[in-house]
Amino acid sequence: MPRQEPSHRPGASVAPEDGAAHVGAALDYVTDAVILLRHDWTIEFVNVAFERATGRQREALIGRNYWQSLPGVMGARFDVEARAAMQSRTAHLYEEFNARLSKWFECRAFPCEHGLVVLFMDITMRKADELTRVDLEEKLVRIQRMESLGTLAGGVAHDFNNILAAILGHAGMMLDELPVGSPLRAHMQQIKRAGDRARDIVQRILAYARGSGQELAKHRLRPLVEDSIGLLRSTLPATVRLTVDLHGDDCVATVDPAEVQQVVLNLCTNAWQAMPGGHGHLHVALHAVHFDAPRAFTIGRVAPTRYAALSVRDDGHGMSEEVTKRLFEPFFTTKPRGQGTGLGLHIVHGIVHAHGGAIDVQSAPGRGTLFCVYLPVVGHEAAPLDTAALSRVADPGEGEHVVYVDDDPIVLLMVEALLKKAGYDVRAYASPDECLEDVEQGRAPMQLLITDFNMPGMNGLELAAAVRATLPRVPVIITTGYIGEELTDAADRMGGVAVLQKERSFEELVELAALALRGFPESRFLDTGLSPL
CATH class of the missing domain: 3.30.565.10 (Histidine kinase-like ATPase, C-terminal domain)
Known part of the structure; x- marks a missing residue:
């Protein structure tokens, strides 16, 4: 009878040499670098990924001493960790950045019967995700x-x-x-x-x-x-x-x-x-x-x-x-x-x-x-505010009744003195509640309301709305340390309300008061560069 070929069906025994060849071929498909070292540091196996990582062909490595062929190629720490794993016969795991390849590797060194198996896993993307x-x-x-x-x-x-x-x-x-x-x-x-x-x-x-x-x-x-x-x-x-x-x-x-x-x-x-x-x-x-x-x-x-x-x-x-x-x-x-x-x-x-x-x-x-x-670059910008034109419309006050509200006593005294000096009849309040009570009781004649915006209990816009329930046509000037978009939008919706940066009170408040008492006439605003509110 003719001689039968060895069977490779599932479960059949395979010669040791054939098994090693199959494992080696399989490892060539692995994307992570693998190296097998004997106890005497002879290189027994490297896969294709290891060849790519080191730039060395396996024919030039297998059978040669690692320390003579690849010292430092896989990183200085690998040399230390590999020796420790070989001597202690325990697995070692660590991470290292390879400057030559500009990549991060997770290195796993496993002692085995013949020596040491080392797996180099490229974790550059994982590191990037972590960063x-x-x-x-x-x-x-x-x-x-x-x-x-x-x-x-x-x-x-x-x-x-x-x-x-x-x-x-x-x-x-x-x-x-x-x-x-x-x-x-x-x-x-x-x-x-x-x-x-x-x-x-x-x-x-x-x-x-x-x-x-x-x-x-x-x-x-x-x-x-x-x-x-x-x-x-x-x-x-x-x-x-x-x-x-x-x-x-x-x-x-x-x-x-x-x-x-x-x-x-x-x-x-x-x-x-x-x-x-x-x-x-x-x-x-x-x-x-x-x-x-x-x-x-x-x-x-x-x-x-x-x-x-x-x-x-x-x-x-x-x-x-x-x-x-x-x-x-x-x-x-x-x-x-x-x-x-x-x-x-x-x-x-x-x-x-x-x-x-x-x-x-x-x-x-x-x-x-x-x-x-x-x-x-685009066309010309809107004309800047002409403060000289603004001052020309600010005739001295003639005893008009102006109410000023601010919870800060230092500012209250200063603005009160400023408005009185300009010729206005001023009533000053440190509390918006007290001001509102006098207005509702008819004890505070008012042709113009000037109020701070940030006050405890009631802000300037809320006070203006409450005052207008009694005096619906009174003009309002709101002073604030920071003119935000929400405040200016609310003032626009309310109508007849101007917003002034508080620390510019000395330069602009008297002039703006003169405009407000005239009902914010549009022609005046066009002369000064302001927009009617």
């Missing part, structure tokens, strides 16, 4: 902190603006009373300058902390950039030399002012943090440019038209081409862990894209970096 989750959690915490900061800033601004209103108001009245040659005038002018500066700082902090809730509108970019730089100066290290070159007075763009400020602050902060040891030169510029043909930049393309070019240049470390290509990716950062989220430039990109602009980046290692943001 992304951590970054998202950190971003959420930062967002929550910013929301808390906005709430805190609003409360602090209310108290601080009351103090500023009193300081600026009394300083202004003193300057009006002091003779021209008085030596005290210089001191009062310094007090007023300091108060003006404090007022600007508070408004900038509020605008940045509260973020943007405004619709896009036409704005001149130069004042927005100047405000941003003013806020930047307070945080810039003394070792950074800042130079500014702002032109482009005709650069009017349809923008959100708070987002423009965020772009400037993010770019400038990144710039000085890229300087070695925080020492260097930061240059900010703004000018108008015109493109005759479509242009493509690092991020985005622009059509042939006029643009405002905002540039931020530093003489810091600079970046390689590979880094520059990834700059605007979310969570990409070159900063040490814990010192950056990788979201700043991603946010800048989103803002510029939403405004129809583009960003160009020029950088090289050791030669600094230049960011240039291009925003499309």
Whole structure:
């Protein structure tokens, strides 16, 4: 009878050599790298994934000593952990980043009868997911902190603006009373300058902390950039030399002012943090440019038209081409862990894209970096408020009955004195409830109501609505430390209500009162640049 071939049906026995071959062939399909080491560190087997990971062919490895063929190739820690696993005859598990491959590996070393089996699992994607989750959690915490900061800033601004209103108001009245040659005038002018500066700082902090809730509108970019730089100066290290070159007075763009400020602050902060040891030169510029043909930049393309070019240049470390290509990716950062989220430039990109602009980046290692943001220029903006025209309509008061309500006694005394000096008959209340009671009982003749917005028990809008139940046509001026969109919308709906930034009471309250007593005539508003309410 003819000799039968060996059976390979399920359950049939297989020669040891055939079994090893089948296992080896199967391991070549595994995507994780595998190596089998004998007790004497001779390499007995490697799979295809191991060949790819090390860049070595198995023919050059099998039968050779590991320490002579692959020392350090799989990472310094592997050398330590593999020796420990071989000597202790216990499994070892650890994670290590391989700089040569730019990958994370989970390494598992298992002692076996013949020696040691080591499995290298590529966990780079898992690590990336973990880092992304951590970054998202950190971003959420930062967002929550910013929301808390906005709430805190609003409360602090209310108290601080009351103090500023009193300081600026009394300083202004003193300057009006002091003779021209008085030596005290210089001191009062310094007090007023300091108060003006404090007022600007508070408004900038509020605008940045509260973020943007405004619709896009036409704005001149130069004042927005100047405000941003003013806020930047307070945080810039003394070792950074800042130079500014702002032109482009005709650069009017349809923008959100708070987002423009965020772009400037993010770019400038990144710039000085890229300087070695925080020492260097930061240059900010703004000018108008015109493109005759479509242009493509690092991020985005622009059509042939006029643009405002905002540039931020530093003489810091600079970046390689590979880094520059990834700059605007979310969570990409070159900063040490814990010192950056990788979201700043991603946010800048989103803002510029939403405004129809583009960003160009020029950088090289050791030669600094230049960011240039291009925003499309539109027609002229609305005319600014003409305070001179406003003052021309403010004739001196003739004893008109004005009621003023504010729970802060310092501001109450200052505004009462200011209005009396302007010729008005003023009744001042520290409590909205007391004011409302006198109005309802007919004890408070009123031609104009001026009230603070933030008061305990009843805010200014609620008081105005309650007063109008008795005096439906009385005009109202509401003063507040922060003019929010909700307040202005509510004032518009109510009609005959003007909103004034409280710390500008000395400069504008008397003039605005004159307009209010005339029923906010539209022609007067058009003369001054205000809009009728």
